[in-house]
Amino acid sequence: MSNSADSPTDGSSPARRPFLRRPGRRPEPGRRPEGEQGPRQGGGRDRRPGGRRFRGPLRLLTAGVFALAGLIFFTSFNTAKGTNIRTDSSLLKLSDLIKERSDKNGDAEQSNADLRGEVESLAARDDGRSKEEDAKVRRLEQAAGTKPVRGSALAVTLADAPPGASAKLPGYPAPQPNDLVIHQQDLQAVVNALWKGGAKGIKVMNQRLISTSAVRCVGNTLILQGRVYSPPYTVTAVGDPDKLRESLSTSPEIQNYMLYVNAYGLGWKVDDKGTTTLPGYRGTADLHYAKPAA
DSSP states (O other): OOOTTTSOSSTTSOOOOOOOOOOSOOOOTTOOOTTOOSOOSGGGOOOSTTSGGGHHHHHHHHHHHHHHHHHHHHHHHHHHTTSOTTTOTTSOOHHHHHHHHHHHHHHHHHHHHHHHHHHHHHHHHSOOOOHHHHHHHHHHHHHHTOSOEEEEEEEEEEEOOOTTOOOOSTTOOOOOGGGGSOOHHHHHHHHHHHHHTTOSEEEETTEEOOTTOOOEEETTEEEETTEEEOSSEEEEEESOHHHHHHHHHHOHHHHHHHHHHHHHOOEEEEEEEEEEEEOOOOSOOOOOOOOOOO
């Protein structure tokens, strides 16, 4: 690319030549070079803007830059203490914090379940209820999901597509990242289909679902009742296996999911688990609801 500074505008001006220093002796101090016009100033002392009078501030600025760089290096060394602060395994990562909190929630759930069992055991000694009332309470606890349920079970496992997955069938476009991972809607479709198929109880991973349970996915992880899980995800339901399978196969949402299974290799597996016992719900059952503004 050229501009007007190095290209002639017309034929009347010759093209600019590069400056060449002629060989010869340097001019003596105080002497005007040959051909220079005009009087000398200050006995030959240099008064140009880049001259000697500006060297002092430049030196101070240079010294300041080096001092600042040294301070940064010292601070970095003092922080790292001789280790690589970007790869030091002793530093907690966000995933470590999430796992730690998930483990604490699991321990709290277990402690809560143990205490509830003790309270129920003490209350059962002399609760003043009749047999009919006790039977009604047991039915309510069973419906609420706070008691274990046992019976024939079916397990559904969903998994992300393998790394580097591509279209397995002709005519399908190359997959986008969202086409290769399990989404919240996929898990919810399985849970809904199993309930519709007459499931007596459902657990996702190792947690029993109740009426207030919410299956939520954040990024590529599942958050369920304060616990965090990574794929593959397993949903287990107790009920009539044939009716459960039929409900899965007729669900429009699962039929759509199966398109991605066949095209891009998303994981899908349905297994008969035989007679299985699902644990009771061990978390709190407090309801949170909106209140009308005054």
